[in-house]
Amino acid sequence: MSKHFLRQFFELESSTYTYLLADLTTKEALIIDPVVNTVERDAKIIQQLGLQLRYALNTHIHADHITGSGKLKTLFPGCQSIISNVSGAKADIYIKDGDLIKIGESGKTPIILECRSTPGHTNGCTCFIWHDYGAIFTGDTLLIRGCGRTDFQQGNADQLYTSIHTKIFTLPEYYKVYPAHDYTGQTCSTILEEKKYNPRLTKLREEFIDIMTNLKLCYPKQIDKAVPANLLCGLQNDIE
Template identity: 50%
Template sequence: MVKSNLIFRQLFDSDTSTYTYLLGCEKTKDAMIIEPVLECVARDLKLVNELGLNLIYGVNTHVHTDHTTGTGQIKKSFPNCKSVLGANSGGKADLYLNDGDKLLVGDLTVECRHTPGHTLGCFTFVLHEDRIAFTGDAVFVRGCGRTDLHHSCAKTLYHSVHSKIFSLPSDYKLYPAHDYKGMSVTTVGEEKVYNPRLTKTVDEFVQIMSNLKLDLPRRIDISYPANLMCGIQD
């Protein structure tokens, strides 16, 4: 078996239940960070420096409503780090993604799959060599992101998940953007059997999502406008 070049760290912000992922190339030391949280930037940069990594991408799977991205703050320490968003996310970024694009991080290849539904611009990031995917708010461990906010659509989310995520091999590990129940990772195979929402028919799924009656994210008035700027510092 060929040894993977992947350096991988999963970090957690307990205040917003957000996972941040640091992915680096062992050979070149180039790295990307997915879903950085503003209040955790000092922690993240300390780890980046301890590992001797060079951040070249600060990636958000979508424009979040529940926390403010740390991408802009990170760019102050790594001026060559490019902020990354989906092309139709509505937010500002240095680099915009379309379905099927690839991000090269040293010897790592990251496939970018457009998985809208939670928002119009959501993306899932897949590393086939390591058999892992970062699903943002499209798939949680035994759940999924809400579909009642900005440009959300339950039917679109259902089809995105089944065509772009559940189509991956069953052993691929899935890492979500959030978890509220103490879970950190799942697999395609597990979610295709045990996810209480996404195992239903599309009509049943739409009905479930329309009846969640969730409160608005407590930071939406601050986080959403800030994230439309993707943390870019003028």
């Protein structure tokens, strides 16, 4: 029987994936990219499984939804929020490239996530790599057959191309890719698939930059509300 637990949740309005990881021996857990709209659902699962939520991680300052970190902290008083030290957001714990996040340390096989800085979508974008499981949680940096946009929030297509090719595509090709969003119903991918079939990232750098410059995407409908709230990393209990 596996001593580790991974559950993927979906939030419909922003097409966001949230991930719950737990060590079933110690019952310690962490959650990645929680959404305020679905905190009650996620908290119910955590409580039903008898888990102790230690950390709420955000891969970056989201522009399409408000993080559930603050609400989770009110429901689970021992929970601490985590975000990149260059994100500009408030949090309990700040991480940088190469840091490790651990839960279940008192057990035989703790869950260890490597923090890997991947700027380009935003300055503070961070991917979390679970080497023992062969998985990476990519936030908006790398999506399934796509990537995060670069036309706002410190976006930089050249930087994003470098981040993906040097920090993500250098992982073993069998590693699973778990993104923060998908808009077509897919739940995960692999490093190999994205290296071979991602229509943007199979291009040379100059063509990639041109593609990203000319996407002509709509202005995110929640950005004016989400970004100010997420700069607080959900620590303000009265955020609606």
